[in-house]
Amino acid sequence: MRQFVIQVDAFTNQPFSGNPAAVCMLDAALDDRVMQHIAAELNLSETAFILRQGQGFRPALVYADR
Secondary structure: OOOEEEEEEEOOOOOOOOEEEEEEEEOOOOOHHHHHHHHHHHOOOEEEEEEEEOOEEEEEEEEEOO
């Protein structure tokens, strides 16, 4: 499975600081279990899944590792 993932540094304007988080851009919805496995594999405290919808995007799910 190929997935487009961006890692961002949240709450900062400096590279390599702040809180790392993953953003996964989806062309189609994924099963919740699959998204949980992807989030676990990325091993970051936050992983957001964004679904393309028409000309825009909408949040699919956000996982926080607690």
